[in-house]
Amino acid sequence: MNQTYLLEWLDLLVTFTLNPSKTDVNEITTVQSKAIIEKTIEQTVFIQSQFKIKVFSLNKEKQIKIIVGNYHSSLIIFLDNVIERSHNVAFERFDLKQVMKALILCFDELLSFIETRFSDYLSLDMRVPATYLVVSKKKLKKKIDKLKNNSTSTINDEKVTVILFDSLYSFVNSKANEKVTFRQVLYRKQLVKELELLRVPEREDIVGSTLIEVLIYMNFNSRTFINYFTKSVADQINCCENAAGKMEKLLFYFKEFNQIHSKDGVILNPHHQDLKTVLSDWFKHEMMYLEKRLHFSVIPLVNVDKKRNETPIIANTNDKVLCKLSTDQTALLLRASDELKILIAKSMNHIFKTIVPFLSTPNKVHLSYDSMRSKSYVAEERDKKIVIETLERMIKQIKEY
Template sequence: MKNEYLPYPLEWLDLLITVTLNPDRTDITSIDSEQLDYIIDRLPQENLRLQSLIKSQIFSSNKQKEIILLIKQYHSSLIVLLDQALQNKTTSSKTANLKNLYKVLLSNIDELLSFIETRFCDNLSPEERVPKTYLSVTRKELKKKVDKLKSNVNDDVKQNPAFKIILNRLYHFVNTTCLQYQVTFRDVFYKKTLLRGLEDLDWKKDQTEAYSPLDELLIYLNYNSKAYMNLLTDRLARCINSYDNTIEKMDRLLYYYKAFNQLHRKPNMILNPKYHGLETILGNWFVQEILYLEKKLRLSVVPLHSKMEKQKSNPATPKEKQKVLCMLSTDQIGLILRAADESRILVAKSMSQVFKTIVPHLSTSHKKDLSYDGMRSKSYVAEERDKQIAIETLERIIKKIREY
């Protein structure tokens, strides 16, 4: 593609904004109604022409670098023209015809930008900071769509806790002029994609047994809001715990996990790139819940079996001292005891004394009698998996304490 032989594709739009409608270069009052009507009629045609031209230029090139450069040039040039158009609007006369012209003009520029961002977003720089003027226009357009979405859904949807979380976050973005973070194109692209998804959602569609259409959309778009992920895991936990039998709970949990893994995901999509993805958080939650129920199932069988064997083999043996059953492995228990000693939560003459005093009173689901000396030795050569499980266990304890 030899760009040097191509005419400037935005020439008509550029001249209209920088010259014809620029109060510093043209007497706007000299433009009569007939000319204004012509411009208003021409703008949608120009919009379609440019969209077609962009697609033709993209498909006629087989060089990725050229395509990226072309898209960036169109996008940045349109943002500059948008900025100039808004500046012209603030300094121009407020006649009805001119107001209507600017309404159509800004709408068509925004449509062109949306076309580029939707069709060719992979060729833009998502982490680039959004210009203030463009952000201001985007907020206004998004607010209109959010208001329309809110008015179109029924009362049941409005009371949906997940919908409330989304709505509050969108309104915060469009109404807050001084956000606590730098707005990037990634933020804008994500919110536009989310709104399109919400607009296309069939709110009357019946919810499946596992996830609602709204859940499927948010999982598809990697909506990793802490509030939403907590809401979803709490709802799943309530559904699972409604069953009395542990086997039924496990069956339901595995079903939800399978259904979750089978849902579609949009590549390179995330609400908050500075936090763990929704799939990571939810996947970890499922794994921990499955491990917990597996251990619970083993416990419901092992103690009873052990007791019967003991009674058969030696009925006259005195009753042994009771032990506390710990759901961690010996290596994981050793890590926690070592950390408690070294952080002076448990205070004794030595670390050996800590292990010698506590370990004889503990057992695990795999081993009844534990070696305090062996556990202490292994605590110095712990594997990464044991460290991770010990950390996650302590985090569950912290979470439970906060709920008290």
Template sequence: MAQHYPLEWLDTLISLTLNPAKIYLQDLTKDDIQSLSEKALIETTQIQSELKNQVFSLHKESQLRLLVQKYHSALIILLDTVKGYEKNDAFEKSEYCNLSRTVVSCLDELLFFIEVRFANFLSMEERVPSTYLNVSRKELKLKLDHLQKKLVADVADPIFSSLVLDNLYKFVNAKKTESITFRELLYRKELVQKLELLGLSETQTSIYNALNELLIYMNFNSRSYINYFTRCIANKINGLATKTERIDSLHFHFKEFRQMHTHRSMILYPEHQTLKAILSNWFEQEIAYLEKTMHLAPNPIKELKKNNLGQTKVTDKLTVNLSVDQIALILRAADESKLLHARSMSDVFKKIVPHLSTANKSELSYDSVRSKSYNAEERDKAIAIEVLEKLIRKLKTY
């Protein structure tokens, strides 16, 4: 039995209804145009569903590749056709122009859908046709303009957000069209799509913020980002008092970094090393350097002992109805959220912990409490969150 042609309605709309050389376009009323615009959006969703059904009904890779490439090529031809119509005087009318824009947007969405879902069946190193590239750049620019304020607001450091936006704007504003591949275009489209979703989830799985996690996932191996990332870590590490603390903190940052996921096929610059490889090498080199130069310190062992002996002996302490692990989590969160300002996180623990005790322990070592903040158990996290929520409820009664 012959398969249904999913693009039939869209093809007819473009080939006949919108064709200035046919009589149909002139007979369209404003209500007809509105109805066609709404129908195009519905068809776009249905076409995606139908394409998935057709792809999964086939079993041979050669058949899958042929089917995907056929629909991808057909959509590019339809896109070229619509953009050709827009040069006609008839499309100076705002209602016709709006309808063509809707259709172009739908075609661009369908092409992106195929390129993301079925990239393995496309020749991603092929050159993007100029019409499709121009349309995609315009669509991306609209999204970036809308995204810019949100990204700047969500990311505390404007330098960080601007280095990502500048890279994307450079791509959409470039004049070059003859050598852009589908891989390069798809990367920018997917990155922008994920940036639009940034901040919708409040779950943070590591010490790195959501934008860092996204760029590492997307293999954003831009030299400017690599320099920014390593500079931020270096500044944070250099603020610690001793080399022992710096090595400990570097190991912790490296552990969290290694646990982050990366996209298996996405990379900004395929000709360069992956972002994970570059940054992993940086961490390893920094740790090795600090470990090799430990002996250059006047006397690290004495220094540590001096710090421990120099702790203020406090007799009148506050008893906290939490465990040591839970106190550690709250103090770390207070430091990393910038609620407390100190020279380093170690300094926060050093100045606060000696004044605290728990129901089971009167003397707390600030260094021991600090180390426990790096190994959060789910139960301790849940209790710490419950206590903070209780504080919020209490504050609302004032």
């Protein structure tokens, strides 16, 4: 059974029967075209069934990886050949066009089958062939359009929906010559599939949103989504009038967050930290911050008493110091300065509250000290790199004094 080549009929069809350089395709009759289409549909079902039997009959993971990789590569080659040939004048006849269309659907379905069932055995970091990428993006875009037009896709929070669809459309509309890996394509396919299964939720909590649960489950570690999520949770916590209430609500949201499962082996941005890790760290740091405020009985927490806890506003922008680093990068510097005791104050919050009002960035004049403090716990690799390079330039400058 293991030696059987399941793609034999399709291989012969693409390599010889429908190859204008080896066969006069005009000799194919309308009846034959219809028979080919019917056989193609049968083969699509047959190959999936037999492929599962073939794979599960193997005992060694290395053998499974080889056979899955070989079939996946072969299907992509066939798909590329069929798409390229479909533009040939030899296939302008209506019945032959239908044959090519049936083959494209067949190969696309078989590829989706392998990528969904046996993704663990594929080399996901390999670059996707251009033709296959075009087909995948086109198919994805149709599904995304349908999701967006479906009222259930805008459940609960419009801003989350905007963040999600901006990310999806950014991928399907990206330049053709941009390097894309199988991991990136497969992630979007899996994400869209999860979104198609969404149901309108009964509750409206930020952590209880079904859409947000899906994004956390799918490790949607978009920086925009992370910032939105943390700000939404912080805004709801700040609705409480006392510190004990804030802590109780924060613990509740943290418990709800921890109960959301995450799917193994999937991630939106492979070069960034896992979403669960980033958000867990944020929750923990926020709890530490509240605990310190409660312990030392400092002034009421964020926005409890606006007059007593209001951030100083420097009206004259000329009195501000322009910092060429971004808000996130400045936040990292201040956090590191506090933890290394380079800047010493009664709390890290006090450092941000004292310094930030006197700073501005090229993109923003008035900065929120509390927002900057929260962002210091969500460090992006690019921001860390820029801060490190900046510090290295400062070291070099100091050495020249």
